[in-house]
Amino acid sequence: MMGRGAIATAAQWIRESRYLTAFTGAGISVESGIPSFRGQDGIWNRYDPRVLEISYFRQHPEQCWKVIREIFYDQFLEAEPNEAHYFLADLERQGLLRYLITQNIDELHHRAGSRAVAEYHGNTRTLICTKTGQRVPANAVDLSDLPPLSPQGGVYKPDFVFFGETIPAEAAQSSQTAAQSCDTMIVIGSTGEVFPAAALPGIAKKFGARIIEINPLPSAFTAAISDLHIELNAVAACQALRDALDLPRGFPGMENLGTSEV
Numbered sequence: 383m384m385g386r387g388a389i390a391t392a393a394q395w396i397r398e399s400r401y402l403t404a405f406t407g408a409g410i411s412v413e414s415g416i417p418s419f420r421g422q423d424g425i426w427n428r429y430d431p432r433v434l435e436i437s438y439f440r441q442h443p444e445q446c447w448k449v450i451r452e453i454f455y456d457q458f459l460e461a462e463p464n465e466a467h468y469f470l471a472d473l474e475r476q477g478l479l480r481y482l483i484t485q486n487i488d489e490l491h492h493r494a495g496s497r498a499v500a501e502y503h504g505n506t507r508t509l510i511c512t513k514t515g516q517r518v519p520a521n522a523v524d525l526s527d528l529p530p531l532s533p534q535g536g537v538y539k540p541d542f543v544f545f546g547e548t549i550p551a552e553a554a555q556s557s558q559t560a561a562q563s564c565d566t567m568i569v570i571g572s573t574g575e576v577f578p579a580a581a582l583p584g585i586a587k588k589f590g591a592r593i594i595e596i597n598p599l600p601s602a603f604t605a606a607i608s609d610l611h612i613e614l615n616a617v618a619a620c621q622a623l624r625d626a627l628d629l630p631r632g633f634p635g636m637e638n639l640g641t642s643e644v
Contacts, residue, residue, distance in 0.1 A: 388612045389619075392568075392594045393626035395610070396478060399566040404470050405583055406484045406491070409571020409597060410616045414461040416488055425453060436544040440512070443529035443537045450540060451525050454506045458488050466570060467494035469620035472632050474498055481560040485572060485579045487542040495632055500557045502549060502579050504542030511536040549578060561585040569595045571616050574602030583607060596620070 408418040473479035513536025595608040
């Protein structure tokens with residue numbers, strides 16, 4: 383469904399919702415300059431995906447870290463939140479959005495000001511010592527000498543989920559609870575192909591939620607569970623929804639206020 387009708391309907395559902403959640407994938411960050419991992423222009427067409435396999439990382443930490451630093455600590459840090467990230471943060475500030483589940487590890491939701499967030503696949507903000515499990519801020523570690531080592535002699539690993547690792551228990555549980563509790567879920571920029579995260583909109587649907595999908599192309603969700611498909615990119619759709627909702631914009635610097643995360 384396209385055009386003003388879809389935007390008006392989505393805005394009405396957002397206003398009526400008693401427990402609104404959002405679920406975001408790589409497509410929301412493409413317009414911030416972050417490429418998706420899969421697809422014709424995806425990261426895995428340029429790099430060997432084995433660098434994010436936990437068993438390969440343990441065997442070849444220096445080789446993996448060279449690629450990890452280039453992708454996640456050079457390219458990602460240049461990206462800025464876009465209108466879609468700020469729209470969701472402002473929905474939260476206005477008390478309309480109760481919870482945000484993201485598949486992304488780029489921190490752009492956090493930097494836009496969202497705080498009630500489950501970073502389902504972790505984040506680049508912290509590093510974890512593979513020997514002790516201790517976490518430290520990534521910006522406190524020198525990444526010029528690879529692989530980065532902890533004071534205890536362990537190798538630091540980015541605090542996101544590698545292939546072969548399980549989803550962090552707290553993120554998995556809080557996301558499941560939000561999916562079961564919501565009456566409306568906005569799905570933005572997800573292909574619906576990366577599991578177990580992709581199961582969450584289906585859980586929301588099973589528990590009675592209406593699914594608003596924002597995606598310029600059909601996804602695995604579209605025919606299966608979406609009640610409304612807005613066939614626009616994330617920025618255009620969220621700009622239109624902001625106007626339809628007459629949603630005020632957060633003031634500059636507001637994204638730095640508050641530190642609580644659900």
